Structure formats: C-alpha cells, structure tokens
Amino acid sequence: MSRFWSALVRDLSPYVPGEQPRIAGLIKLNTNESPLGPSPRALEAIRAEAADSLRLYPDPLATALRETLAAYHGVRPDQVFVGNGSDEVLAHAFAALLKQDLPLLFPDITYSFYPVYCRLFGIAHETVPLDADMRIRIADYDRPAGAIILANPNAPTGVPLSRGEIAALLERHPDQPVVVDEAYVDFGGETAIPLIGSHPNLLVVQTMSKSRALAGLRVGYAIGDAGLIEALDRVKDSFNSYPLGRPAQAGAIASVEDEAYFQASRTAVMASRGRLDSGLKGLGFEVLPSAANFVFARHPRHSGADLAAGLRERAVLVRRFSGPRIADYLRITVGLDEQVDRLLAALGDILQGGTR
Numbered sequence: 171m172s173r174f175w176s177a178l179v180r181d182l183s184p185y186v187p188g189e190q191p192r193i194a195g196l197i198k199l200n201t202n203e204s205p206l207g208p209s210p211r212a213l214e215a216i217r218a219e220a221a222d223s224l225r226l227y228p229d230p231l232a233t234a235l236r237e238t239l240a241a242y243h244g245v246r247p248d249q250v251f252v253g254n255g256s257d258e259v260l261a262h263a264f265a266a267l268l269k270q271d272l273p274l275l276f277p278d279i280t281y282s283f284y285p286v287y288c289r290l291f292g293i294a295h296e297t298v299p300l301d302a303d304m305r306i307r308i309a310d311y312d313r314p315a316g317a318i319i320l321a322n323p324n325a326p327t328g329v330p331l332s333r334g335e336i337a338a339l340l341e342r343h344p345d346q347p348v349v350v351d352e353a354y355v356d357f358g359g360e361t362a363i364p365l366i367g368s369h370p371n372l373l374v375v376q377t378m379s380k381s382r383a384l385a386g387l388r389v390g391y392a393i394g395d396a397g398l399i400e401a402l403d404r405v406k407d408s409f410n411s412y413p414l415g416r417p418a419q420a421g422a423i424a425s426v427e428d429e430a431y432f433q434a435s436r437t438a439v440m441a442s443r444g445r446l447d448s449g450l451k452g453l454g455f456e457v458l459p460s461a462a463n464f465v466f467a468r469h470p471r472h473s474g475a476d477l478a479a480g481l482r483e484r485a486v487l488v489r490r491f492s493g494p495r496i497a498d499y500l501r502i503t504v505g506l507d508e509q510v511d512r513l514l515a516a517l518g519d520i521l522q523g524g525t526r
C-alpha cells in the first residue's frame with residue numbers, strides 16, 4: 171500500500187496463481203502444467219528465432235500463426251485472435267464483449283480469474299450455483315443476463331458439458347455474448363468450435379499452456395465470428411499491439427504442426443488420469459468425473475487443509491481453494507505415473523496417521 175496508488179488499484183483483488191517454488195525433488199501437481207515437455211519441433215522453432223531478427227518487432231497480426239490455427243480448426247483466419255496466454259485473451263473478451271448493461275453470469279465455482287476481471291473492468295456479475303453433483307445446469311442460466319462465461323471442462327472441478335449442452339445454452343441466449351473457456355478441452359472434452367458458424371455470439375477460448383505443454387511461452391487464442399474477433403482486436407490495439415514475440419509465434423505454429431506429438435502427449439495424460447482416479451478411489455476419495463488434466467477430489471474423513479499440509483510435508487504440492495463447498499477438495503494435476511504413485515503413497519501415509 172502506498173499513497174501513490176490509484177483508486178482503481180486500491181480496489182483490486184488480484185488473482186493468486188499457484189506457487190512456483192524452487193524446491194529440489196518436489197512433486198509439483200498444483201498448476202496443471204504438462205508433465206511432458208513441449209513438442210521437440212516447437213523447441214527447435216523457438217531456438218531458430220533466437221537470432222538477429224529479434225531486433226525487429228514481431229508481426230502484430232501474428233498472420234502465420236492465425237492461418238495455422240484457422241486451418242487446424244477449420245475456420246477462417248479472420249475468425250482467430252491470438253494473445254499472450256489465454257488469460258490475456260480472456261481479459262480482452264471481458265472488456266470487449268462481457269461488459270453489458272445486464273450482469274455477466276458465470277458459475278459460483280469456476281476459474282477464479284473471472285471475478286478478478288469483473289473488478290478490474292467494473293463489470294457487474296452474478297454467480298449461478300453448480301448443482302448438487304457439482305455440474306453446470308444450462309437451465310439455471312435462464313435469467314436476465316448481459317453475457318455468459320463458462321469454462322468447459324469447468325475448473326477446478328474438471329466436469330465437462332457436452333457440445334449439445336453448449337448448443338442449448340446458445341439457443342436460449344441468442345442475444346448475449348457467450349464465452350466458452352476451453353483451457354482443458356483436449357483432455358476429453360468436446361469443443362464448441364463447430365458451433366461458431368451458426369452462432370455469431372459464441373467465442374471459444376483455448377490455450378497452448380496445458381495440452382501443448384507451452385505454459386512458459388504464453389500463447390492463447392480465441393475463435394469466433396469475425397465481428398467478435400474485431401472487438402478483441404480493437405481492445406488489443408488499445409493496449410499492446412505486439413502481445414506475442416517472434417519465438418512465441420514460431421513455437422506455437424510448430425506445435426500445431428506436430429500433430430503426432432500432440433496426440434501422443436494428451437493420450438498419455440488421459441491414461442495417467444485413469445491411474446490417478448482409481449488410485450484415489452482406492453484410498454476412499456470421492457473423485458469428480460474429470461475431462462481435464464487434473465482431478466478434484468475429497469476424502470470423507472479428512473479436511474482439505476490437513477491433506478494439503480500433509481502432502482506439502484512430504485514434498486508433494488497440490489492446489490486447494492477456500493470457498494464454500496470446495497474447501498475440502500484437492501485439485502491434483504495429472505502427473506507422470508511415477509509422480510502419481512508418489513502422491514498416492516504420500517496420501518496413503520497421511521490417511522494412516524503417519525507423521526514426518
């Protein structure tokens with residue numbers, strides 16, 4: 171706090187990202203990073219950009235990357251927007267599309283960045299409770315709304331909606347912008363991208379941070395009607411014309427072009443998720459059905475705080491949230507089999523009252 175702060179800054183309540191500690195031997199299952207590295211072809215492309223050309227600004231339109239993504243997703247380049255991580259893309263969507271006269275709707279349990287953006291941009295919002303099974307119910311959004319944002323699969327629950335359910339939501343709200351944040355869709359969800367042609371109010375946001383193992387490169391994107399993309403461009407060019415550097419643009423293109431590596435790594439993560447899911451259930455955990463690279467689980471006889479603290483003592487880091495209904499859940503990123511086994515062993519030890 172300093173007397174030089176603006177009123178805006180005084181009123182913010184910033185998002186708190188998962189920790190990035192430097193502890194040797196730590197099993198880090200708290201930020202949904204990929205346990206596998208990025209495509210070797212992406213790394214090669216990034217290295218090739220470490221050249222004299224870095225003295226020049228990158229393409230402000232990221233034309234080649236947008237063309238690559240458009241071809242990959244079967245849309246036109248003017249239906250693609252790219253940004254410095256999908257958090258930035260989402261921020262632009264909040265400013266460009268989600269601030270309307272009526273309140274923005276989103277689930278009570280979802281990505282905790284959404285209320286942060288509402289605060290930053292002065293957007294009135296209402297939260298809609300998940301049902302008793304921690305699912306989003308589309309019918310619950312039948313109320314006055316200026317716009318809607320959902321994460322699908324939802325975070326931190328991992329529970330997905332089908333494309334049919336997203337289509338039903340769009341049919342019920344043809345006059346409101348609807349943003350679907352698909353950060354985890356590649357781990358078993360159904361993308362809403364095929365719906366953009368028939369729904370000019372739909373913006374789908376994806377990221378290269380999770381399924382493409384490029385969290386450190388910061389590349390996210392949105393796909394939607396050209397009119398929505400133009401709105402994002404107007405905000406971007408009022409903020410930062412060059413959100414993606416040359417290495418990021420080149421690395422992202424090479425990652426998309428390496429389809430075999432992408433398929434192999436997301437399949438491996440989904441297989442490890444099965445192992446994590448059954449291991450946790452074997453220890454007596456209730457595990458929500460996940461279509462993401464993490465699971466959300468609680469134990470009927472142990473508090474989330476105690477479990478997370480016990481894991482930390484055993485050098486295993488997971489994420490926990492303190493809100494109502496979710497304080498006893500742990501959000502556990504899917505690791506490699508060896509990391510999953512270390513986590514399960516540590517939990518087994520904690521449940522047996524072991525101390526260290």
Ligand SMILES: *Cc1c(COP(=O)(O)O)cnc(C)c1O
Pocket residue numbers: 254255256257258281321325351353376377378379385388389390
């Ligand atoms: C990780 C995540 C993002 C943002 O990821 P970026 O690294 O900024 O692309 C967006 N939405 C959800 C739900 C996420 O979990």
